[in-house]
Amino acid sequence: MKNKIAFWIITVILTAGVVYIAYTTVFQPVFTKNPLPRTVSHVSEERKKVGKDEVLIPDEDTTSTSDAVNSTKDVQIKLLELRRKEVLLRSRLVLGSEDSTYLVLDLINNLAVLELKGIPLHECHIQHVTISNSIKMYPADALLNWMSEPFALRNVDATIPKISFIEKIAPKDTLEANKMVTEPKESKLGDVFLVLDFERNLRLIISQSEQPDLEGEKIISNLRQKFNKIEISRSIKALTKFNREPVKPQIEIIIPKMDATILYKSLPLNPRMILKM
């Protein structure tokens, strides 16, 4: 009898604990906070670049609530497609008028394209894409607003260096110079795992399709663990502070190692990205 009472007390306490943890770490951030902040439209800047007419202005002004009638679905889908194309072209024009390379992530055709001045320099096929439900399940028109402007990079964690140089001390004479001459060899590519944090809460993870070697596997797993630990500590803190931010919406793409290296090394230090999905 005593055991039964103790069992029920423990079960009730633990159930309450589970509910509390589920609410503070999972449901409260998901149901009360927006993981995809709206684009702050730099209207004046954009006007300078793409001309006054082309700016995509939020369209609340085009309709009144009195004539609010739901139109047919295919017309709405057609409009969505047009708006999607418009947003993409406008972003390409904005970035094309600059002198830096940028990334176009086309998740419709599974392509990652490195562009400069509107010219595709390098195109690679995305072998696998994983998109967070926080992006996939977001209303289509709101999602369009979220990706209506290029994403600027905020932070990057990578397993390979962006720039690497071999240091060489100049020879004193021709004899030493002749000794230093070696047959050039193709350098070995390091295993690639990139975590790119963009503005508006977007995280892009680029992994290589090839199996990493032992050392590479260790480095990649350390980087993954680093991000897991951040999330765990945020969840633990949320238990007392009751204010957990939603987990960053992320897009993970798998591409060949060479392509991942090229993309990372060819992009400038603060690259911008256009998302097409």
Place this chain on the structure above:
Amino acid sequence: MEIEEKQEKQDRSFLRIAMWIIPAFLLCLSVLMILYTPVFQDYAYKLKSMYTSKPLFEGKSPEAIENLMVKSRRNILSTEEKLEKLKPVKPYIVVNTAENRFSLRNVNGDTIRTGVCSTGKNELLIAGNKRIVFKTPKGIFTVRNKQQNRPWIKPDWAFIEDGLPIPSARSAERIDYSTLGDYALEIGNGYMLHGTLYQRFLGLPVTHGCVRLGDKDLEVIYNTLSKGSKVYIY
């Protein structure tokens, strides 16, 4: 009587197991929720979308949608026109420094020729206080000049690298007639697309910053590109 006792014993042992399993399950669930919050949140978003899905362009009348479509089509056309203006008006070349490959393209962007080349060896030469970097610059460049059988005026680093004394600026020792090959296309800051004596190194990063090309490729590139043609290096 014996059967009843057996049944009671079985019930008790079941209860004893349940007493452990249920709290252990709840405890594990709590720990899992903390350890795998991103996974749980991901499922929660799916759940949320079931209850909060809204129709597209909610509250818009058919006329408003039609207006938006007209506006959108107009914007697309004008943006496409502006994007078209960004495209090169002459054939151009794209150089991939990571793979040491090039692609020669016509004005429509179609590839005319591809092949191997050699780009910067990414080396830092330390000579006393001097630091000389051998790398191919990335970005967009313009062909400034085209020359056949162009002699190479050796810069200081060519002598430093060979352990030779640096001659005066106008010394004849600086002139080299063979290194650049048959053709050279200048792209600014001393960088060029040119030929090479070391054809076997094509495809490897061995240069001091210029782009070296094979003889046949260089001839086609020389004949296709003209002054003002764009060179994209990434």
